[in-house]
Amino acid sequence: MESSICVFTGNSNRxxxxxxxGILGIKVGNGEVKxxxxxxxxxxxxxxxxxxxxxxxxxxxxxxxEHLMELLIMLDAMKRASAKRITAVIPYFGYAxxxxxxxxxxxxxxxxVANLLTVAGADRVLTMDLHAGQIQGFFDIPVDNLYAKPVxxxxxxxxxxxxxxxxxxxxxxxxxxRAYAKPLKADLAIIDKKRExxxxxDVMHIIGDVKGKICLIVDDMVDxxxxxxNGAVALKxxxxxxxxxxxxxxxxxxxxxxxxNSSPIEExxxxxxxxxxxxxxxxxKITVLSVAPLLAEAIKRIYEEASVSELFM
Numbered sequence: 001m002e003s004s005i006c007v008f009t010g011n012s013n014r015x016x017x018x019x020x021x022g023i024l025g026i027k028v029g030n031g032e033v034k035x036x037x038x039x040x041x042x043x044x045x046x047x048x049x050x051x052x053x054x055x056x057x058x059x060x061x062x063x064x065x066e067h068l069m070e071l072l073i074m075l076d077a078m079k080r081a082s083a084k085r086i087t088a089v090i091p092y093f094g095y096a097x098x099x100x101x102x103x104x105x106x107x108x109x110x111x112x113v114a115n116l117l118t119v120a121g122a123d124r125v126l127t128m129d130l131h132a133g134q135i136q137g138f139f140d141i142p143v144d145n146l147y148a149k150p151v152x153x154x155x156x157x158x159x160x161x162x163x164x165x166x167x168x169x170x171x172x173x174x175x176x177x178r179a180y181a182k183p184l185k186a187d188l189a190i191i192d193k194k195r196e197x198x199x200x201x202d203v204m205h206i207i208g209d210v211k212g213k214i215c216l217i218v219d220d221m222v223d224x225x226x227x228x229x230n231g232a233v234a235l236k237x238x239x240x241x242x243x244x245x246x247x248x249x250x251x252x253x254x255x256x257x258x259x260x261n262s263s264p265i266e267e268x269x270x271x272x273x274x275x276x277x278x279x280x281x282x283x284x285k286i287t288v289l290s291v292a293p294l295l296a297e298a299i300k301r302i303y304e305e306a307s308v309s310e311l312f313m
Contacts, residue, residue: 006049007089010058012241015027016091017057019292024300029054033070033177042068043077050082053264053303055126060094060113061274062253068094068113072120074275079121084108085261087302088122089295091273092221096131099138099297113225114138126298127289128273129248144308146298148248148271151289153183155269156216165189165213167235169192169227187213191231208231211239215286221249222268225256236264250288260285 008252009030021028030046058071071088078086095109114135115123124142136143156164164186168177170193183187189208200208215235222228222245232243243265244253250270257279260268271291280286294311 004051005053005055005299006047007055007299008045008074009056010067010074012059012061012067012070013057013091013272013275015275016059016290016292016295019272019290020057020296020299023293023296027151031074033074034143041066041175043070045077045081048081051084054083054086055089055299055302056294057089057091059274060090061249061251062067062277064094067218068116072116074260075117075122082151085123086121087124087126087299088117088125090125091271091295092251093127093130093135096135099132099135101248110135111138122303126295126302128271129260131220138168139300142181142296144302146291146294146311147179148273148289148291149179149295150311151271151291151294152248152269153180155287155289156180160214160216160244164211165210165240167191167208167210167215167217167231169193169217169219169231173219178222180216180218183268186216187236188229189215191217191227191234193227195229196292206228206234206238206304208249213240214242214244215240217243217245217265219245219247221251222247222256222270223251224254225252225259225263228265228268229259232263242266243290245269250280250286252276257283275312 007021008031010033019286020031031043034042049099056074060068095113098109128146130145149251166181166186167189168174169191178257189210192207228245236241244267245265246269248271268285269287271289298308300312
């Protein structure tokens with residue numbers, strides 16, 4: 001396996017890449033992503049990759065544009081170095097929230113990024129918990145969209161047993177919430193909110209009975225934590241005994257940490273698709289679970305031409 005597979009990484013999530021390689025029993029590819037003095041990204045590959053199966057681990061998290069550009073340049077470098085196949089492993093796929101024309105004269109950035117990745121040289125994409133599943137259709141190459149649910153469920157089962165209610169933060173997340181509620185045999189509730197503008201939300205009311213229950217808010221990401229913190233207040237007012245949350249991607253921008261600390265939320269469970277930075281590393285309410293074993297297994301199956309569909313369960 002060592003002779004024909006290589007896993008490289010940019011600067012967005014080196015710790016996750018190292019964990020994945022440790023599980024696979026290989027070393028991280030010998031390459032370097034640096035900058036010229038004017039800020040342009042430069043990529044150097046210090047080993048032969050001719051005819052090899054290449055996997056590039058790179059989340060397009062903050063600084064998003066910089067990390068996306070790193071990925072594109074790495075893809076181009078691998079293609080020009082005669083790699084047999086190049087898989088972009090993108091644990092967190094940025095620009096996914098703009099997946100349709102929500103208003104006149106707005107871009108569809110998810111489609112734009114899909115085009116950029118394909119033109120740069122990606123033969124397939126491996127990602128996790130896309131903001132919207134239909135983004136897979138924006139690509140003309142194979143896309144495997146894994147879910148952090150198996151990792152989350154193991155933790156939730158061990159910690160929260162009785163009187164559990166899974167809560168969707170909005171109507172659009174009901175399917176995701178139901179996917180958690182069914183295996184846990186938990187109740188389901190929905191937070192009905194009215195969003196005035198991006199990153200701001202006003203909670204209206206709770207659909208479902210949450211009185212006397214442990215409420216688990218399930219979402220794909222936590223950005224400024226406005227929806228989550230407002231939702232937690234509404235749930236407590238509706239009689240919830242405890243409010244926790246689980247989100248695959250810890251974006252945590254702007255006032256997110258201060259909102260989490262001042263909210264009734266007792267714990268926020270996230271994964272390491274995005275590394276914690278700054279104040280987030282000091283927040284005692286945040287628990288990080290690793291998706292490295294899940295991604296490593298997916299990479300192994302792609303390399304061996306085995307089925308990846310079992311990992312979607």
